[in-house]
Amino acid sequence: MAENKQQQEEPEFLSAYYPDPPPFYKHFTRENQERLQQFKSDDGITDDGAGSGGLPAxxxxxxxxxxxxxxPPEPPADDAEYHVFGEATTGRGVDAFDRDMEYIGRGLLDEGTIKNWIHEHLYPVPPADQNADGVQVQWTVDRQTYLLRFxxxxxxxxxxxxxxLANxxxxxxxxxxxxxxxxxxxxxxALVNEYRPHQARETLINMMEDQLEKKKAEVEDVRQMKQKVEDVLAELARQGPDGAASAAQEENAAQSAEEKRKHVQRDTWHVLDELLGH
Structure with missing residues (x-):
């Protein structure tokens, strides 16, 4: 019973990809914000960004x-640890590669495949020193050369x-x-993974170029349709209802006004069908 109670009291970390929002989101209302601003105004507190939103404990x-x-709470320090979706991390991040290498080494040791394996870094790393102005020293590594060597x-x-094995x-x-x-x-x-930022940039560039080409094609289609509509209207102005009505009046002066209107409409649709290719 004591163990079950202890398990129930342990905090449960969010592990779902799309977890539900925390319950306190319901408190973020306009009324509560006005109350908080009134509280700060009464105590003469300004939002200077220091501490917990400028409020003492x-x-x-x-x-x-x-x-x-x-x-808002104070931002965590660079070395402070907190959990995101159940995974421990820090403000400066976690070196996942070293952690994975340790995991591989333990797995090989447990299986008895390769004993006493420890990952060894075989290519140069960026220097940590800075110049007098505090600017990071420009440095790079010839990844292609080292990859070929490997x-x-x-x-x-x-x-x-x-x-x-043969002997x-x-x-x-x-x-x-x-x-x-x-x-x-x-x-x-590890060296190939250092190309990931470059790959992400190039992928984003390709996606933006594809979107730009699609937008240009859409604009060109709109321009062509605009020109086609202008040609149709110009042709209608030349052979449209006025000309058709005049011809109808000359041929059939005895027709009623309703029959003339229908005749003009039929001629108009006939001209549109010929111009639009239907």
Missing amino acids: AQLLSLPPELRCLV VRSILLNYLELLGI NPASEDKDEKLRNILNLVTNAH
Whole structure:
């Protein structure tokens, strides 16, 4: 019973992709906002962005519960840990690659496939120093060169592994070659992932170019239709109702006004069908 009660009291983190909004969103009403502004005005508090919306802790606790939610909390520090969809993270982010490498190492150790494998960084990293003005030093790495080196090294280690297995399948040297190959593969994988921002930018550029081409095509279709309508109206002005009515009056002067109107309409539709190609 005590264990069940303890499990019930433990906080449950949001793990759904699209979780429901927190219940206090109902307190964000115009009336509550006016009450909060009135409270600040009465106490002479200005929204200077310091602390919890400019409110000291004592005054924040003196607010009604429905107004406390309207006061934004202080932003977390860079090294402060908080949870997002059940995953722990910090303000500066989490190095997921190192965490994944540790997970792979533990998995290999548990399975007994490769023992004592530790990821080793094999290409240069950006320097952490700054110049006198506090601007980050411009630095880059020739990723293509290192990727080619990794591929050649993987092939070489693979050939050496085949030679070791051909001579003695139980040799411990094969484990060393497997560790080298895995380390080279993970370094190549990390280096390829550094192209992700470039890939995202290029993908966005392609999407925007496609949208621009579609908009240009739509504008061109509108212009063509506008020109076609202008041609139809010009042709109607030349051969339209006035000309058709005059011809009808000359041919049939004894027709009634209703018959003349119907005759003019039929001629007008006939001209439109010929101009529009129907």
